[in-house]
Amino acid sequence: MNPSAEALRGTFAGAIGRAVESCGDTIVYVDRAALLDVMAWLRDTPGQQYDYLVDVTAVEYRDRERSLEVVYNLRSLERRTDLRVKVELDPRGDLAIDSVVPLWQGADWLEREVFDMFGVTFRGHPDLRRILMWETYAEGYPLRKDFPLRGRFSRAEQVRQALNANPEAHYSMEELSIAEAYDELPPDMRERLRRGERGKIPDSE
Amino acid sequence: MSKRTIAVELATPGLDPQGRPARIPLEAGVGALERYGEPDAGEHMLINIGPQHPATHGVLRLVVELDGETVVRVIPHVGYLHSGFEKLGEYRHYNQIIPLTDRTDYLSPMANNVGFALAAEQLMGIEITPRCTVLRVIACEMSRIISHMVWLGTTSIDLGAFTPFLWAFQERERIYNLQEMWTGARLTTSVTRVGGMMADVTDDFVAGLRQFVDTYPKTLHEIDRVLTRNAVWVGRTQGVGVMTAQEAVNYSLSGPMLRASGVPYDMRRDKPYLAYDSYEFDVPVGEHGDVYDRYLVRLEECHQSNRILRQALERLPDGPLNIGDPRLILPPKSRAMSDMEAMIYHFKQVMEGVKAPVGEAYVGIENPKGELGTYLVSDGTAKPVRWRIRPPSFINLAALPKMAEGHLLSDLIAINASVDIVMGEVDR
Numbered sequence: 087m088n089p090s091a092e093a094l095r096g097t098f099a100g101a102i103g104r105a106v107e108s109c110g111d112t113i114v115y116v117d118r119a120a121l122l123d124v125m126a127w128l129r130d131t132p133g134q135q136y137d138y139l140v141d142v143t144a145v146e147y148r149d150r151e152r153s154l155e156v157v158y159n160l161r162s163l164e165r166r167t168d169l170r171v172k173v174e175l176d177p178r179g180d181l182a183i184d185s186v187v188p189l190w191q192g193a194d195w196l197e198r199e200v201f202d203m204f205g206v207t208f209r210g211h212p213d214l215r216r217i218l219m220w221e222t223y224a225e226g227y228p229l230r231k232d233f234p235l236r237g238r239f240s241r242a243e244q245v246r247q248a249l250n251a252n253p254e255a256h257y258s259m260e261e262l263s264i265a266e267a268y269d270e271l272p273p274d275m276r277e278r279l280r281r282g283e284r285g286k287i288p289d290s291e
Numbered sequence: 292m293s294k295r296t297i298a299v300e301l302a303t304p305g306l307d308p309q310g311r312p313a314r315i316p317l318e319a320g321v322g323a324l325e326r327y328g329e330p331d332a333g334e335h336m337l338i339n340i341g342p343q344h345p346a347t348h349g350v351l352r353l354v355v356e357l358d359g360e361t362v363v364r365v366i367p368h369v370g371y372l373h374s375g376f377e378k379l380g381e382y383r384h385y386n387q388i389i390p391l392t393d394r395t396d397y398l399s400p401m402a403n404n405v406g407f408a409l410a411a412e413q414l415m416g417i418e419i420t421p422r423c424t425v426l427r428v429i430a431c432e433m434s435r436i437i438s439h440m441v442w443l444g445t446t447s448i449d450l451g452a453f454t455p456f457l458w459a460f461q462e463r464e465r466i467y468n469l470q471e472m473w474t475g476a477r478l479t480t481s482v483t484r485v486g487g488m489m490a491d492v493t494d495d496f497v498a499g500l501r502q503f504v505d506t507y508p509k510t511l512h513e514i515d516r517v518l519t520r521n522a523v524w525v526g527r528t529q530g531v532g533v534m535t536a537q538e539a540v541n542y543s544l545s546g547p548m549l550r551a552s553g554v555p556y557d558m559r560r561d562k563p564y565l566a567y568d569s570y571e572f573d574v575p576v577g578e579h580g581d582v583y584d585r586y587l588v589r590l591e592e593c594h595q596s597n598r599i600l601r602q603a604l605e606r607l608p609d610g611p612l613n614i615g616d617p618r619l620i621l622p623p624k625s626r627a628m629s630d631m632e633a634m635i636y637h638f639k640q641v642m643e644g645v646k647a648p649v650g651e652a653y654v655g656i657e658n659p660k661g662e663l664g665t666y667l668v669s670d671g672t673a674k675p676v677r678w679r680i681r682p683p684s685f686i687n688l689a690a691l692p693k694m695a696e697g698h699l700l701s702d703l704i705a706i707n708a709s710v711d712i713v714m715g716e717v718d719r
Contacts (some may be wrong), residue, residue: 109413109652139543140655141681145668148676159653159664159681163540163554166561170574170653192543201379216372218718235382261339 090134090169098124102176108275113170121173122184128160128169129189131143136160136169139186140267142196146177146231156183177230185211203229265279335363338700342371348447349714351688360699365692367430369685373719380678385411385485387665388678393479396716398441399434399659400480401470408483409564410654410665414647417486417619421608424574426488428565430501431656432596433470436507437463437660438711439589439596443514444710446586450527453541455514462510465503469481472496481503485645486620487613497604498632511593518586528583534708535580537638542690546661547592548710551577551584558657570599589711592659608717619645644673660684660711680719684712 090285091105091114101124103115105192108214116124140159147154152176160169185208186193197208198217205227206275215221219228237244244269336357341347350371356364376395380388392403405427412419419427469475473492474480482489518524534544539552557574557653559567575591577584613620621640622633641660647669655664661683668677687710695703 108650109416113651114650138540140662141666141679143663143666143677143679143681145651145679146675147668148670157666159666162554168562168653172549175358190539190543191538191693192689194687195685196543218373220370233378235378236373 088169090114090128090136090165090167091132094124094128097127111168111170113172115172115174118173118175119184121171122186122189122192123185124171125158125160125189128171130263135162135164138163139190139196140168142193142200142205143188144229145206146229148231150177150231153177154181154204156200158186170255171195181206182209183207185214186210187211203227205230307663310431312326312508312512313577329382334358336481337568340640342368346714347707349715349717350444351637351707351717352710353691353703355700359699360701362695362698362700362703363478364676365695367688367691367716369688369714372714374715374719376719377678377680382674383613384673385638385675386645388479388675389483390479391679393481393680394715395719396658396663396684397478398713399438399477400496401430401482402434402438402658403663404481404483405565406654406656406658406663406665408485409656410652410667411485411647413487413654414652414667415619416456417591417614417616418649419486420611420614421497421533422491422566422610422612423487425603425607426492427483428570429492429600430482431565432600432603434498435596435659436465436593436600440466440709442589442659442711443586446705447518447524449704449708452518452521452524458510458514462507465507468556469496469499469503472499484620485499486615486616491612497607499685500559500600501604504597504604507597508594511597511715515590519590527705528586528709529581530579531582531698531702532696532709533579533581534690538690539580542633542693543659543686543687544690546657546659547585548661548687548690550575551588553578553621557656557663562655564654564656566620570602578607585709585711600689601615646671648672655681658683660713660716661687680716682716684710685717685719688712688717 087105087107091112094114095102098120098209099238101117103117103118105112105114107113128134137159140161141157143157146153152175156173156175158171160171161167173183175183183206185197187197187208188210194212195217197211199208201208201211201214202216202218216223226233228237239247287288288291338355338357339352342350342354346420347353352371353366354366354368355362356366360453371483374394376391379391383391389407390406392407393400396403410428435457438457440463444456444463445451447455447459468478471477474482474490475495534542534548534552536553539549539554553576555574555576558564559572559576571592572595575588575595577588617633617636618640621627622630622637626633627637628634636698647667649669649671651666651668653664653666655662663683664681666677666681667675670676691707691710694706698706
């Protein structure tokens with residue numbers, strides 16, 4: 087067991103859940119409200135120095151009763167040690183969690199991917215958009231267990247949507263604001279742009 | 292038409308008072324337009340590169356905001372090659388996932404096979420045989436050489452040098468022939484299995500690889516002589532796309548990108564797998580973190596890979612290739628057709644797959660592009676609950692906007708090339 091687990095419990099007490107070991111890796115469960123503090127502590131405290139964020143991902147189990155977990159793999163380059171931090175979320179509840187981008191820039195795209203694939207929203211993320219799927223993708227969150235392997239829409243519907251897609255939609259609102267195209271936009275799009283709205287992401291349900 | 296007013300007065304092109312490349316806030320966020328008025332069509336240019344463009348190395352799309360020829364902002368768009376491998380993996384047995392790993396980073400398929408097999412073995416608590424360990428090292432280092440050769444060839448093409456491309460691809464072709472000799476496939480090798488390998492190597496393969504190891508450094512020296520002190524190459528790469536060590540760590544860069552920035556971290560040496568700590572090799576580390584240093588690091592890694600291959604060939608032990616457990620390894624086909632016991636094992640493995648105990652495993656290996664992590668979560672069935680690939684080039688690519696800011700458009704091409712992306716892995 088990685089000694090950081092005990093150190094965390096000593097510092098944050100109630101915010102630290104169980105610590106388990108699997109295949110030689112230590113996993114610490116952290117309360118979602120304390121995530122950012124715990125991560126900052128792990129990164130900056132001498133003796134911990136988990137300065138490298140290896141990966142951010144999420145896991146949803148086939149067992150409907152289990153929580154959806156957001157998984158952070160941390161590494162101390164100095165001490166050559168890894169630690170896995172998990173936050174449990176209710177898959178049927180509010181999937182919101184603090185973003186760790188203020189601590190690690192590298193989390194930017196990783197959190198976008200978790201948002202894209204699982205629908206977890208990261209509060210404080212500078213640019214939370216879908217990344218692998220397109221911005222107006224309306225079928226939901228592909229890596230959720232209730233998402234069928236072939237997608238929610240029929241192949242015919244997918245083709246219809248692709249053919250009807252607005253070519254302007256290939257640029258985000260942000261990009262259009264730079265382009266000459268701004269002046270040629272229809273008034274309603276300019277209005278949306280003025281209000282600072284991003285490409286609309288419909289709800290999965 | 293109203294003019295865009297730009298609040299930042301640029302003294303030198305693109306630098307703010309703190310010396311950082313200036314960013315003109317053009318975000319569509321609330322207030323941006325109020326602050327700067329209506330955007331003017333003529334001030335900044337928006338250029339779309341890709342997804343079908345030779346310099347984007349696949350289907351990467353970059354939307355670039357230009358002030359004259361200076362890059363103000365780059366917005367990468369990825370996902371054009373998204374194939375949902377991770378989702379597919381949740382519907383497949385562990386051994387059935389291995390063919391999917393070929394297709395992620397398709398420039399180093401064997402190393403991906405090894406990465407997945409190591410994670411599945413850690414999950415199941417399997418110790419592989421000594422011969423298998425050495426063969427996997429050979430597979431990884433062969434992959435590193437072909438991947439770096441493709442990188443070198445395509446990058447030199449991007450920067451206008453054609454000859455090294457041909458030399459590099461000739462060497463790659465020789466490794467491809469060896470891969471074909473070993474696995475029957477040049478690209479989709481699927482060479483590993485959980486607990487062993489799909490096939491053993493022949494004596495011809497060993498002789499062929501030995502010949503390759505002896506002759507390959509000559510090509511590296513030729514490339515070195517053509518590029519390393521070439522005025523055009525140096526001018527196009529030095530001081531371009533700099534990442535400091537601190538930034539590289541903060542952006543979670545890995546592999547040659549991290550080491551070129553001066554962080555001496557190599558999974559093979561610092562978190563050894565496959566008994567890499569018993570090989571003699573050096574980890575090249577850059578100093579300036581620019582495109583030139585990334586080139587030097589990768590060129591030196593080719594030499595080191597060759598060194599490791601030579602040692603691996605010397606120590607390649609005899610003995611069994613696969614572990615002895617018949618519940619995990621398919622019996623030979625001839626026995627499955629003639630022996631009742633073997634047929635039952637064959638049937639159970641094909642129909643039910645191998646069950647992994649409840650738990651989770653993360654194994655990171657030093658792939659040519661960086662740290663390829665495989666994170667497997669099992670709920671005790673024969674199919675993983677979650678198969679996560681930590682894609683090194685996806686994470687490295689995320690630093691592209693940061694690196695390209697304030698450089699010329701032509702430098703953006705050099706910087707993008709230096710990241711060494713492969714879209715099959717970025718998009719998965």
